[in-house]
Amino acid sequence: xxxxxxxxxxxxxxxxxxxxxxxxxxxxLMRLHRECSSYSCPRxxxxxxxxxxxxxxxxxxxxxx
Numbered sequence: 001x002x003x004x005x006x007x008x009x010x011x012x013x014x015x016x017x018x019x020x021x022x023x024x025x026x027x028x029l030m031r032l033h034r035e036c037s038s039y040s041c042p043r044x045x046x047x048x049x050x051x052x053x054x055x056x057x058x059x060x061x062x063x064x065x
Contacts, residue, residue, distance in 0.1 A: 003028070016042035026050035 001024050003011070011025070011032055013049040021029065029047035038045040 001028070011043075014041045014043055015045050021046055021050045023054045023056065026049075026054075027056075047054060 003053055009028055014033075014036065026047040029043060030051065033044040033047070036044045038048050048057065052059060
């Protein structure tokens with residue numbers, strides 16, 4: 001999926017998103033924020049939660065994210 005430069009800049013922010021994330025955007029956010037902890041990055045946490053709800057990620061119950 002191709003994103004405009006403005007959209008990528010918006011996605012790179014660490015603040016919580018102001019709207020629900022589409023699954024494709026959540027995947028891209030996980031890539032853009034791969035070095036962030038979901039505890040310290042609200043945007044990565046929102047992406048992670050979106051992917052869980054969509055059944056794309058099944059969290060490991062013994063692992064802390």
